[in-house]
Amino acid sequence: MRYKLSAPSQVKAVIELPASKSISNRALILHALAQGEGKLTNLSDCDDTQVMIRALDGQPHEVIDILAAGTAMRFLTAYLSVTPGIRLLTGTQRMQQRPIRLLVDALRQLGAHIEYASNEGYPPLRINGTTLSGNHITLQGSVSSQYISALLMIGPMLEHGLKLDLSGDIISQPYINLTLQLMQEFGASARWTSEHSICVEPHPYRNISFTVESDWSGASYWYQIAALASDAEIRLQGLFEKSYQGDSRGAEIFALLGVATEFTPEGVLLRKTAARPERLDEDFVDIPDLAQTFVVTCVLLNIPFRFTGLQSLKIKETDRICALITELRKLGYVLADENDSVLSWDGERCPAEATPVIQTYEDHRMAMAFAPAALCIPDMRIAEPQVVSKSYPRYWSDLAKAGFDIETEEKD
Template sequence: MKRIVITPPSKVRADITLPSSKSICNRALVINALAGGKTRIENLSDCDDTRVMVRALSEMPDTIDIGAAGTAMRFLTAYLSVNEGTRTLTGTERMLQRPIGILAEALRTMGADVEYIGREGYPPLRITGHTLTNGETSLPGNVSSQYISALLMIGPALKNGLKLTLTGDIVSHPYIDLTLQLMRAFGAKAGWTSENQLTVEPHPYEAPSSYDVESDWSAASYWYEICALMPEAEIELPRLYRKSPQGDSKAAHLFASLGVETRYEAGRAILRKCGTPVSRMEYDFIDQPDLAQTFVVTCAFLGIPFRFDGLQSLKIKETDRMAALITEMRKLGYVLTETDGRILSWDGTRCAPDPHPCIDTYEDHRMALAFAPACIPLGELPVNNPHVVSKSYPHYWDDLCQAGFGIREEEA
């Protein structure tokens, strides 16, 4: 096991080049493949999830191992269903524990040939692709938006287009809208026809010559966290825009409540510590679940009690993030409470911290990314298995060093 110890600088003045949005990259890659692969995608991410997608789409081997890339598992399940050939789609042990049944069954109702090789409703899958003639199906609106996006993106490849009905409450609207925006950028005719119905016309994609991917707002959130926890900070982040289709761009508004202002100039966001944080924070993260870990750590170390709702999807991420947050925050002296499997709260209750705490990362990139800034109030913080950041932000530790943080390796 590898371990690093992170130490903070006294202040931060930094210009950081973030990874590009993997949410946009992975959608653009699938859409471009469906459009014939003619578009040059600029600023493509070098993270694990995107590299897995690039390799799968370019090589199309008989067995595609996507590792821990949940986005790739969902998007490729749909993509392979409309592309000729029989392929097996598999991943890590954790990936084989993450449900895929809702998407697979929806595809089956459309005529797709999707088989479970092992446990019913879970990967690995054997998929035989062919033209799908039934373009009508439905999904619960409260499932992962990646299921919905996976179906939408193959819509133009269906003989009769797609008519997708979402039942019940619809969550993660921003990610659905992001998918629609990207599809339209590639010439698709797709959109909402009512508050719970989406339609994609059987109109082929028309590939633009190039497509530029903006920086990742999820990755930006960790620099907002650093700004909030640091006594003095000013951080510039290129390719971040006020009007972004990424749902996690909400981070700028939320961090304003925690004393971080955002100024947009010349295609970049400039973060600065100013103002007084709120005394308590309540928010429903149903549309931004990937920001939850960032705000849990930030609020606790600012001494701000919180109640965060809409976190039910955290249980089926790379790890059970609810349980992981409770365990790791207790090591640092904070007692969190989970309610109804969807609410995480802290009322200010403290406990004795571990005498020599070390953060475990649970094979989850966002555990490492969100906890690293806690070294600022703590003085130093050991983190186990720091390599997990490669999933979404491979050069995170290098960027911290550039900003003045110290990082040394230790024997675990």
Template structure:
């Protein structure tokens, strides 16, 4: 199935109920299970990833298929390694290509017994859950922060706790900070000095918890606001002073004339002037999930860019750097990779390769559909392949676009 997307909106107004943060929801679910909490988690994300993780945690089965949910794969691998029993965990064909060896090796150091059921270093896995003993572990800080988070979430429950020494530059430090700050809300003490994180053995304290709205989801509305002439829109339940690192985008979008105002019920985005930078240079090492948003915005507005800090994009739902290069080429933009983990565009469009009505492939990646669709506001109608991939993080996205005036049809 394909959706055809077009839009001719100049002034925007309305109220949007953003999905809850998938990052917070998934972490909260693991903490909730480890704390044997009697309290519900309020405003839990309705994303596919969170539903998959929640279903696994409350399942009576010993075998789990988590589909495309990379977070669930990593978090469950660590969680099940310390739950006594025999477990099998698998996923989609793409998931079977995504690396997990770094996490498995770290868990093995703690006493875990995990076997590969397919290709060495990738899912599916057979996990023999048992008592684990903490120690000091060395990890490459440039790996996906989800490996680090998976270990940190179980750290307080390990005999003797856990010390992580992160070598080199730490990627997505904001996501590690999010994990630790969430753990602290559930009573966990920790020390984080330079590249060493120490979590003593202790118990999680169950609390009544409410999940924030999702800042990655909000990024598409900032993108939309940057592409219209003027407007004001309320993002319900969004918090400027957020645990989420992607809240940094509020400052970035001031360069596009978009202001953010915290109200009791959420954040108001307003635009009264058409500013835009001549060129955009950004480091995404703390915010990799919004790279597609910014690349699509720049191409839509004709802004040359040079992005760095994108190394982890190659091991996401797809190789996101290659996907952006492939699909933005259909709009006439030739993106280059100046170095590993970088992406750049000179601001020039090749009208010979530009397609009249491009078919955007999503590669089973929700953020491809979410980031490309707003480009229609720049007079760039398109078709989007497999549009329901957005249910991975933002199930109501297409309904919300229709609500403000986008034309979305099969």
């Protein structure tokens, strides 16, 4: 299946954004570790969060299938290591190709009992939950922040707490800070003790109720629509001006591309401005999930760019660097890749396909970052559009609400 998209001449809409997947998934783990009955409200309804809810529902699962949810795989690997019982943690074929050795090795250093059920270094994992007596781990700061967050969240459950040292450059630090802030809300004593060290005390979590903020990553696609539309006034509900989410920095970058943010009691109001840079140079090491959005936006606005800090894109739902290069060529744009960590565009064009079909590679963000291109390219087609359910299940209905025409087509 695929969708053919046609965009309205102007975009005026009020959008109820999904809850933050990043906050929801962390809150679920912390709530489970607290073993409390505090109520979690406004949890995300996306696939990634739903598989977490099922895994943590209190039922005795021998096999936990998290499908394509990378966050769930990493967080649950650590959680199950400190939770009594033996489970097999598995996922889709693509998930079984995503490396997890660094996290498993770190957990084993702490005393975890984890075996590879198939291929060494990859899921599925057989995990025998037990008490962990180790308390010191050293990791490269360039590893996925989800590995670091997974370890930090179980820190209060370790006999002697956890000291985590990070060497070299630390990528995606806002996600680490998000984890620490949420841990503290749930009663943990967890903090940076130096530029490269974090200490977590063996102090149990407490039972609290918690409300999840709306998702700044999901908001980025509406900022993109505002940037590409000739006329736009979009209200996004449930966003906080003082947010825990690192992706809130996307609003600052979009201001450079002509989208002003006005905070209201309900959320934000987006309006067009005349701002427009000659080129855009940004480091995405702290906000890698926004890279696809800004890559597509800049080429369509004819703004040359050089984006660094993209090394984690190679191991996301797909190789996002390769996917962006391949799919934007269909639209007539030639991107350059440097060392699997930098993407740039100097204005080079190539012949565009007459009726481009954007492949999504089982990656929700490919679908959502390319759909707004319909504002510039008539009859855009998005293959396998259902992948958005991973983080934003209502994305297509929200686009329709904003005036986009969405027609279902069968594959040729």
